[in-house]
Amino acid sequence: MRVSDNTNFGLVRETINRTKGRMEKLQTQSATLKKVNTPSDDPVGSSKILEIRTDKVNNEQFLMNSKLAEAQLNNSESALSELGDIVIRAKEIAIQQASGASANDDTRLAVAEEITQMYQSAIGTANRRIGDRYVFGGFKTDQPPVTVDGKYVGDDGQMMVEVGRDVFIAMNIPGHEVFNTNPGVEDRPADMGSSPELQMRAGTRTPASYSATGQPGKEAGKAGPQAENVNVFEELQNLRIGLLTSDTETIRNTLDRFDQIHSRINSMRAKIGSRINGLQTMSQSLERQNITNAQLGSHLEDADMAQVVSDLAKEETVFRSALQSSGKLLQPTLMEFLK
Amino acid sequence: MALPNVMQTGRSGMVAAKAQMATTSHNISNANTEGFSRQRVEQRADNAIPHGGKNMIGQGVGLARTDRLNDQYIEKQIRNASRDLSHLEEKDLALKQTEDIFNEMGGEGLNRLVSKFFNEFRKLANEPDNEAVRQSVRESTLAMANDFKRLHSSIEDVRNHLDHRIEGFASEANSIAVQVKDLNLKIKVQELSGGQANDLRDQRDTMMKKLSTYFDVSTHTDKDGGINVDIKGVGPLISGPNAEKIIVDRTPADGEGKPENSFSLRSTGNASNDITHALKGGKIGALLEVRDQTLSSVLDRLDEMASTITNSVNSIHREGITRYGTKGVDFFKTLEVKDRASQYMALSDGVANDANMIAAGAVANASGDNRIAVAISQLQNMRVMDNGNTTIDAFYNGLVADVGVVAGRTRNSLVQQKDITMQLDKMREQISGVSIDEETANLLQFQRAFDASAKVISVADQCLQTVLDLRR
Numbered sequence: 001m002r003v004s005d006n007t008n009f010g011l012v013r014e015t016i017n018r019t020k021g022r023m024e025k026l027q028t029q030s031a032t033l034k035k036v037n038t039p040s041d042d043p044v045g046s047s048k049i050l051e052i053r054t055d056k057v058n059n060e061q062f063l064m065n066s067k068l069a070e071a072q073l074n075n076s077e078s079a080l081s082e083l084g085d086i087v088i089r090a091k092e093i094a095i096q097q098a099s100g101a102s103a104n105d106d107t108r109l110a111v112a113e114e115i116t117q118m119y120q121s122a123i124g125t126a127n128r129r130i131g132d133r134y135v136f137g138g139f140k141t142d143q144p145p146v147t148v149d150g151k152y153v154g155d156d157g158q159m160m161v162e163v164g165r166d167v168f169i170a171m172n173i174p175g176h177e178v179f180n181t182n183p184g185v186e187d188r189p190a191d192m193g194s195s196p197e198l199q200m201r202a203g204t205r206t207p208a209s210y211s212a213t214g215q216p217g218k219e220a221g222k223a224g225p226q227a228e229n230v231n232v233f234e235e236l237q238n239l240r241i242g243l244l245t246s247d248t249e250t251i252r253n254t255l256d257r258f259d260q261i262h263s264r265i266n267s268m269r270a271k272i273g274s275r276i277n278g279l280q281t282m283s284q285s286l287e288r289q290n291i292t293n294a295q296l297g298s299h300l301e302d303a304d305m306a307q308v309v310s311d312l313a314k315e316e317t318v319f320r321s322a323l324q325s326s327g328k329l330l331q332p333t334l335m336e337f338l339k
Numbered sequence: 340m341a342l343p344n345v346m347q348t349g350r351s352g353m354v355a356a357k358a359q360m361a362t363t364s365h366n367i368s369n370a371n372t373e374g375f376s377r378q379r380v381e382q383r384a385d386n387a388i389p390h391g392g393k394n395m396i397g398q399g400v401g402l403a404r405t406d407r408l409n410d411q412y413i414e415k416q417i418r419n420a421s422r423d424l425s426h427l428e429e430k431d432l433a434l435k436q437t438e439d440i441f442n443e444m445g446g447e448g449l450n451r452l453v454s455k456f457f458n459e460f461r462k463l464a465n466e467p468d469n470e471a472v473r474q475s476v477r478e479s480t481l482a483m484a485n486d487f488k489r490l491h492s493s494i495e496d497v498r499n500h501l502d503h504r505i506e507g508f509a510s511e512a513n514s515i516a517v518q519v520k521d522l523n524l525k526i527k528v529q530e531l532s533g534g535q536a537n538d539l540r541d542q543r544d545t546m547m548k549k550l551s552t553y554f555d556v557s558t559h560t561d562k563d564g565g566i567n568v569d570i571k572g573v574g575p576l577i578s579g580p581n582a583e584k585i586i587v588d589r590t591p592a593d594g595e596g597k598p599e600n601s602f603s604l605r606s607t608g609n610a611s612n613d614i615t616h617a618l619k620g621g622k623i624g625a626l627l628e629v630r631d632q633t634l635s636s637v638l639d640r641l642d643e644m645a646s647t648i649t650n651s652v653n654s655i656h657r658e659g660i661t662r663y664g665t666k667g668v669d670f671f672k673t674l675e676v677k678d679r680a681s682q683y684m685a686l687s688d689g690v691a692n693d694a695n696m697i698a699a700g701a702v703a704n705a706s707g708d709n710r711i712a713v714a715i716s717q718l719q720n721m722r723v724m725d726n727g728n729t730t731i732d733a734f735y736n737g738l739v740a741d742v743g744v745v746a747g748r749t750r751n752s753l754v755q756q757k758d759i760t761m762q763l764d765k766m767r768e769q770i771s772g773v774s775i776d777e778e779t780a781n782l783l784q785f786q787r788a789f790d791a792s793a794k795v796i797s798v799a800d801q802c803l804q805t806v807l808d809l810r811r
Contacts, residue, residue, distance in 0.1 A: 004772025005370055007765055014761060038438050039743025040750060047740035050443055054454045054732050058719075061458040068465050133468060139705030141468055159709050161465055166720060171465075172707070301444075334776040338783070 012326040019319045026312045035303040045300045052297045058165065059286045059293075065161045066283045069171035070276055076135050076173055077272045079128040083178070084265045086122050087232065090115065091258040094239055098252045105246045112243040119236045123148065126175055126233075136175030145175045150233025152176045156183075164282045169275055173268055181257075181264045182229040230257045230264075342806065344398070345799040351399030352792030355382050358402055359785040367778045374545030376407040376771035377778075378537055407537040409771050414544050417767055418551045420760045422621050425552035427753040430625035433501055434746040437633060440493040441739050449490060450735055452483040453648075453719075460716035467699035468706035470662065474694045477686065480670075484684045487645050491638065491681040498634050501626045502589070508623050509585045509604065512553040516568070519546045520582040523565035530564060550576075555620030572617040574608040583608030633745055638681070640738050644724065644731060646680035649673075651723050652715055653687075659698025659711035667698040667711070 029035055039046040093111050097103045127144040128135050137145035139157025146152055156177070158170035176183045235257050242250030359380045369375040385398035443450050459472070459479040466472050522543040529536040547566065550556065555571040561579070568577040576583050586605045604615045604623075616631070618624050649671040659667035668689040674680050689696040700708025724734040 002769045002772070002774060002777070004768040004774045006772045007768045010761070010764065010768075034444065037444055038435075038746070039441060039444065039739050040434075040438055040746035041444075041743075043740045043743035043747055046444060046743055047736040050450045050736040050739060051732065054450060057451065057454040057458060061461050065461060065465055133707065137707065139700060139702065139708035141705075141707030155705060157705055157708055159464075159467075159707055160713055161709075162461055162713065162716065166717075168713070334779040338779070 008329055012322075012330065015322045015326070016319070019315060019322055023312065023315045023319065026308055026315060029303040030305070030308045030312065033303055033305065034301050036301050042300070049297060049301050052293045052300075055293055056290060056297075059290050062163050062165070063283055063286055066163045066279045066286075069161045069163060069169055070279050072130060072133075072135060072171045073272050073276050073279070075128065075130050077269055077276075079125050079135065080173075080178060080265050080269050080272070083122060083125045083232070084262060084269070086118050086125070087258055087262045087265065090118055090236060090239060091255060091262070093243075094251050094254050094258065097243060098248055098255065100248065108243040108246050108251075112240050115236060115240040115243060119150075119233065119240065122232060122236060123150065126179060135172055136178065138172070138174040138176075146179070146233065150231070150237065152179060163279055164286060167282060169278055169282075173272065178265060178268050179232045180229050181231075181260045230260050232261045235261060342799050342803045345802075346796050348397070348399035349792045349795030349799060351385065351401065352795065353789055355380070355400040355402060356785045356789035356792060358382075358405075360782060360789065362405060363778050363782050363785060366773050367775060367782075370773040370775060370778075372541075374541050374548065375773070376409040376537070376541050376544075377773045378405050378407050380405050404535055405537060406535065407541065407771070409541075409544075410767070413763065413767050413770065414548075417760070417763045418548050420756070420763050421548055422551045422555065424753075424756045424760045425622045426620055426625045427749055427756050428625075429504075429622040430629055430749050431746070431753050433497070433626060433629040434633065434742070434749055436497045436500070437494070437629070437637065438742055438746045440490060440497070441742060443739055449483070449486045450732070450739070452479070452486050453731060453735065455479045456483045457716050457719040460712045463697070463699050464709040464712040464716060467709040467712055470695060473662070473697045473699075476697055477690065477694045480686060484671075484686070487641065487681040487684050490641055491679070494634055494638055494641075498630055501630045501634075505604075505623055505626050505630075506587045506589070508553050508626070509587050512550060512623070513582075513584045515546055515550045515553075516576050516582040516584075519543060519550060519566065519568065520577050520580065522546065523577070524580065527563045527565060551621065553621045554618045554623050570606065570608070570618070572619060573606050573614045576606075576608060585614075633742065637738065637742065640734070641681040642677050642679060644681070644734055644738075645684045646674050646677045647723055648718075648731065649680065649684060651718055655711060655714045655718070656698055658701060660700055660703045660705075660708070661698050662695035662706075664703040668696055670697070670715075 028037055036042045036046055036049060093115065097108050097111060123146050126136055126146040133141040134143065134145050134154070135141075137143065137154035139159070140154045143153070145154030152175055154175050156174040157172075158174065159172045160168040161171050163169050235254055238250060238257075239254045241247070242254065359382075362378050362380050366377045381403040382400050383403050385401045387395035387397045390396045442448055456479050459476040463469075463472050463476050522539055526536045526539045526543065529539060543566065547558065547568075550568065556576065557569045557571055558566050560566055565579065566577070567575070567579070570576050574583070575581075584607045586607065588603045588605060603613045604618060606614050615627065618627060653669045653671055653673065656670035657667050661667060669687040670690055672683070672685045672687050674683060685691070699712040700706070701710045702708055719732065720730060722728055722730055724731055729737070
């Protein structure tokens with residue numbers, strides 16, 4: 001085989017270039033600590049990496065949403081517990097004052113004043129605010145949901161927050177559900193319709209056909225069994241009037257209704273509790289998912305430093321030996337031996 | 340057999356050795372000349388003449404011709420291989436530029452900004468009654484729209500750059516075509532006298548190798564040894580004394596329309612006006628491929644993404660209620676067409692001037708209503724792209740991955756092609772390359788021959804002297 005000088009020199013150049021190319025790649029990896037530095041390094045992996053990053057950013061937002069929702073639900077819960085205490089106290093008063101044995105017109109008149117105070121603090125509790133937001137107003141968070149005469153002027157809006165991908169939890173309890181034992185019977189506040197995200201998940205709509213004015217659910221509410229509705233503010237007023245007028249019949253009538261209200265409030269507290277539980281479970285699973293994602297992302301993206309460093313050392317050796325052998329290969333020519 | 344004849348024989352040996360030494364030194368001095376094939380003097384023994392009856396005595400050596408050692412088949416293979424190599428190198432370079440635009444792996448890119456955009460709506464859903472959140476919704480939207488613009492203009496920059504390269508390559512190819520045509524003529528003239536135009540042929544081979552790096556060509560040799568070149572799919576480039584030209588038509592971009600309208604190639608050798616899509620292979624073919632396939636598709640998909648986000652966010656946002664309780668407006672500026680959506684994506688005037696025009700809820704007088712914000716943030720998980728088959732995120736990630744796949748595939752082919760080319764170069768060097776050691780040995784060999792032939796003359800001279808001295 002003939003070996004021309006060009007072949008020799010070409011071989012040397014090529015060997016050096018290739019080794020240097022590999023070293024450069026390893027150096028990039030060790031500088032960035034990543035093995036995927038451009039999409040072409042691992043096209044499928046890079047797509048997955050982007051997916052994981054989106055998940056991570058979204059999960060952080062979901063966790064933040066969870067925290068906010070939890071704070072608001074906790075606040076609502078403590079407000080409800082206060083309201084429950086008021087109802088229990090009112091019922092105690094009603095029991096004491098309903099019988100002629102332990103009470104008379106004078107005592108009734110005296111405790112009527114206490115009931116007025118309780119009524120005021122019940123209204124105050126119902127108008128509980130977090131920052132500028134009234135928590136029991138449904139969507140109407142910028143005005144007190146209950147007026148001084150005990151009328152609910154909020155709506156039944158549920159503020160849904162996304163706490164996990166496609167998982168929504170309402171972070172508020174509309175007041176009329178708490179203050180009324182059977183809100184379907186009373187004149188309901190403006191119906192907010194089923195929330196758009198629910199429709200969306202049901203796949204019944206595309207964004208283009210979205211309409212916020214639809215009011216499904218109202219008919220269903222009316223069609224339900226017609227149970228008697230009890231309102232907490234009305235009932236406190238009834239009790240006060242009963243006490244003022246010393247009408248034991250009226251006072252006695254409030255007893256059962258206070259029970260109904262109390263159990264309503266308790267069931268609402270249970271509802272909030274289960275929502276908070278749900279939030280915590282969701283947050284935990286998000287955090288677990290974050291860890292799994294981080295592991296997968298690291299596996300896809302991060303360079304194995306031990307590998308990189310040892311590869312780099314290996315390439316360096318290869319490079320040195322290439323240079324050395326090149327020196328030997330290029331040095332002698334026939335000329336030097338013909339003197 | 341006369342003694343002067345012996346001198347003549349010696350002289351012929353010296354002449355031959357001198358010619359060989361000249362050729363050897365020609366080889367050595369061209370050892371590094373690109374495309375040079377080593378040459379060899381073909382010599383043959385001169386016809387013997389009868390001497391004294393049956394004895395045939397040789398007359399010395401004669402020069403037959405100077406050959407170049409060259410295998411046309413390998414030259415052709417090298418031509419094809421270097422065409423493919425240049426194709427891949429050029430493509431690799433252009434794709435690397437394209438890939439760099441999507442700097443997603445560094446962490447800052449459209450992917451993150453799109454997530455941020457939707458997450459700002461999630462924040463708005465948490466606090467639909469807050470003005471500050473609206474401001475940050477607007478900021479994150481601007482950041483996203485700007486990145487769409489950045490991508491769009493960076494890709495256009497790459498495309499302009501490619502256009503310039505194509506233009507440069509076309510004029511290089513034109514000038515090489517003229518040189519090949521001229522060499523055809525020179526070779527013909529030189530070879531009319533019967534000699535071999537070795538060096539001109541080497542030059543022409545080199546030029547042909549260069550020419551074929553620009554696009555796919557086919558060649559055939561005519562009876563006079565001239566090479567005719569056809570551009571595959573287009574028509575003749577060099578035929579006989581004519582060299583056609585490739586002409587680049589560039590009309591300044593008018594800001595509208597497709598790139599093909601502002602850039603096209605013509606050939607004087609083809610009746611049809613536009614050969615932009617007929618050129619294949621080589622550097623020009625590579626650039627056209629990247630420009631008209633990869634870049635166009637990337638731009639199309641960015642436009643589709645921008646216009647889908649614009650339209651679907653708008654259609655939800657319009658249904659909402661602003662913070663002032665008035666009917667919702669468009670969130671983004673409406674786009675008439677999908678074309679160049681990534682460039683024109685922008686906030687609508689209403690939202691751009693006043694963040695309170697951003698709608699979070701669907702009904703008036705309900706500052707806690709967050710359903711519009713929730714619905715918009717939900718777009719991130721909805722299959723709104725690709726006729727309802729893909730989410731926005733997946734669509735974009737697919738786009739990045741596709742660019743990566745093309746770039747990665749090209750890089751792999753490039754490595755393979757380099758090996759092939761190297762192998763072929765080695766084969767060519769084996770036949771045509773100059774080995775200094777070999778030439779040195781040859782030089783010594785020819786020097787000896789020269790010395791010996793001179794000695795023959797000197798001996799013959801002495802003999803002649805002896806003969807002349809006989810008379811004294």
